[in-house]
Amino acid sequence: MADPALSTTRIRAGVLDRPGVPVRIETLELDPPGPGEVRVRMAAAGVCHSDLHVRDGEWEREGPIVLGHEGSAFVEALGDGVAGAFPGLRVGGLVALSWLIPCGACRACRGGRVWSCSASPSYTHRMPSGRAATHRPAGGGGEARGGDVLTYCAIGTFADRQNVPAAAAIPVPDGTPAEVAALIGCCVTTGVGAATKTAEVQSGSSVEVIGLGGVGLSCVIGAALAGARQIVAVDRVAAKLDLARAVGATDGLIAGPDPAETLAAIRDLTDGGPDTCFEAIGLTATIELAIACLPTGGTAVLVGMTPFGVRASFEPFPFVDGGRRILGSNYGSADPAADFPRYAALHLAGRLPAERLITSRIGLEGIEDAFAAMRRGEGVRAIVEFEAG
Ligand code: APR
Ligand code: ZN
Ligand code: ZN
Numbered sequence: 001m002a003d004p005a006l007s008t009t010r011i012r013a014g015v016l017d018r019p020g021v022p023v024r025i026e027t028l029e030l031d032p033p034g035p036g037e038v039r040v041r042m043a044a045a046g047v048c049h050s051d052l053h054v055r056d057g058e059w060e061r062e063g064p065i066v067l068g069h070e071g072s073a074f075v076e077a078l079g080d081g082v083a084g085a086f087p088g089l090r091v092g093g094l095v096a097l098s099w100l101i102p103c104g105a106c107r108a109c110r111g112g113r114v115w116s117c118s119a120s121p122s123y124t125h126r127m128p129s130g131r132a133a134t135h136r137p138a139g140g141g142g143e144a145r146g147g148d149v150l151t152y153c154a155i156g157t158f159a160d161r162q163n164v165p166a167a168a169a170i171p172v173p174d175g176t177p178a179e180v181a182a183l184i185g186c187c188v189t190t191g192v193g194a195a196t197k198t199a200e201v202q203s204g205s206s207v208e209v210i211g212l213g214g215v216g217l218s219c220v221i222g223a224a225l226a227g228a229r230q231i232v233a234v235d236r237v238a239a240k241l242d243l244a245r246a247v248g249a250t251d252g253l254i255a256g257p258d259p260a261e262t263l264a265a266i267r268d269l270t271d272g273g274p275d276t277c278f279e280a281i282g283l284t285a286t287i288e289l290a291i292a293c294l295p296t297g298g299t300a301v302l303v304g305m306t307p308f309g310v311r312a313s314f315e316p317f318p319f320v321d322g323g324r325r326i327l328g329s330n331y332g333s334a335d336p337a338a339d340f341p342r343y344a345a346l347h348l349a350g351r352l353p354a355e356r357l358i359t360s361r362i363g364l365e366g367i368e369d370a371f372a373a374m375r376r377g378e379g380v381r382a383i384v385e386f387e388a389g
Contacts, residue, residue: 005039005077005091006032013066013134014158014367015149019057023067023158023371025364028149030161031133033079037163038089040073040097043178045157045384047362047370048186049213049282050305054152055371058307065125065150066134067367068384069099071157072181075169082166095169096181096344098336099153101128102167115331121165125150133163157185158364160386170336172344179383180354183214184343186331187381188354190303191218191280192343193332196226199276199301203227208266208274210255210290212240213374214357214381215303216280217247221352222332223276224248232269234262237377247356259289266293273298280304287312296322303329357381 009030014023033039045068053059054067075093082089089095101122102114109117121128134156136146150156155164172181180188191214195201207223209216212235223231224247232251233244241252251269255262266289267273273295279287282304290300291314306312318324332339346352359379362370370382 003077008032009161011134011159011161012364013149013156013160014068014364015064016055016067018063019054019060023055023367027137028066028134028159029137029145030163033077033163034127034129034131034133035080036082036128036166037079037133038075038082038166038169039077039079039161039163040095040169041076041161042157042159042386043072043074043094044182044386046070046182046186046214047367047374047382047384049215049374050186051152052371052374053305053307060308061152062125062150064147065152066156066159067152068156068158069153070182070186071097071155072172072178072185073097073162073169076161078166086166088171089166089169093171094176094178094181096172096184096340097155097157097164098168098170098340099155099186100331100334100336101154101165104167112335114336115334122153125152125154127154127163128165134159158367158384170340172341173348175348176344177355179358180347181344182383183354183357183381184340187214187357188218188221188343188352189334189336189339190332191215192222192225192352193334193339194278194301194303194329195219195222197333198327198329199278199299201226201228201276204229205275206230206232206270208232208234208270208277208293209244209249210234210277210279210286211281211304212244213280216278217244217357217380219278219280219303220244220249221247221354225346225351230270232266232274234266235377240377243356243380247353259285263289263293275299276301278303282306284310284312288314291326294324297324299325299327301327301329358383361385
């Protein structure tokens with residue numbers, strides 16, 4: 001009998017037909033893994049605000065598309081050519097899925113800045129060959145297969161099975177919990193890397209983090225790992241401050257409706273402003289706050305993604321005069337193949353408490369409720385669990 005992992009399979013997936021409509025759970029057909037692809041059985045997927053940006057139409061994306069870009073999975077089968085090129089991948093092994101799949105050939109990849117790869121299949125939401133591996137079942141019209149369904153960032157983790165490009169599947173050390181491996185796929189890498197790689201937070205320095213979702217709390221974890229002396233956590237939701245303290249923040253501050261008041265409170269707490277301030281929401285008001293609160297020589301790190309077209313402003317004179325800096329940080333300046341196993345090892349050593357970010361566990365049908373909670377600022381990470389089998 002043919003290996004079922006190498007044949008066309010029915011999967012359950014959360015599909016967004018077009019921006020602005022609810023995610024619907026559908027049965028799709030998944031093709032056998034093609035050359036350079038890996039068939040995986042999803043273990044866990046996190047619901048990230050970037051999925052919500054797409055769901056709400058703040059970022060225009062082609063549809064229909066299986067959403068989800070944070071996940072971990074077990075390898076079920078390797079397509080042609082994968083075993084030789086990716087010797088670390090073995091059937092049954094747990095992998096964290098990277099939403100940035102380096103092409104390996106562009107200027108950024110050759111320059112060691114793989115997080116900014118410009119030719120990645122992540123941006124076409126298709127396999128590296130250009131095909132979509134999932135499609136709707138054939139209708140009654142006698143056609144061989146239904147219409148193609150894309151997969152977000154070419155990994156579409158809101159599905160019980162997927163084909164992913166081999167370079168997206170990063171093996172993690174034995175013993176790494178599947179949920180933690182999923183979070184390493186996006187929020188942990190984005191936040192911990194923003195602090196330790198993009199900003200290179202100095203030991204003994206002061207840090208402020210505005211916005212305490214999965215990404216912001218990971219900035220807190222990264223700043224603590226880097227040995228920051230003071231970490232001020234800011235959110236409009238009080239419960240988030242307690243969580244931040246549990247992962248390393250030294251102070252918490254509620255952001256009220258008046259940014260001038262928040263600014264004064266931050267300056268008060270940090271002896272005139274933090275050495276490094278992370279903005280992990282993606283709102284004009286908090287981006288401007290992160291820039292305004294800097295002392296001489298301070299650095300604002302913009303981590304939150306805004307809707308396309310949004311602008312923010314600042315006064316240039318103090319920047320030049322006081323040697324201030326603004327850095328953009330995408331995916332925590334990650335090289336996923338090197339950084340994912342490192343973050344997993346730090347977790348296993350008890351130094352990266354990613355499990356604290358998990359505030360609910362849901363099935364695929366719970367995704368819309370998780371989005372609604374995220375809009376209200378409730379909870380941190382909802383983890384989609386998949387049944388084994
Ligand atoms: N002031 C302070 N905190 C705020 C404000 C505000 N005006 N508005 C929202 N927040 C808080 C929310 O209460 C929440 O705790 O910001 C946090 C945002 O967290 P999530 O919605 O869980 O988002 P997350 O998944 O962490 O992503 C944050 O990073 O990668 C990007 O696209 C992503 O832009 C998003 C950002
Ligand atoms: Zn994400
Ligand atoms: Zn590249």
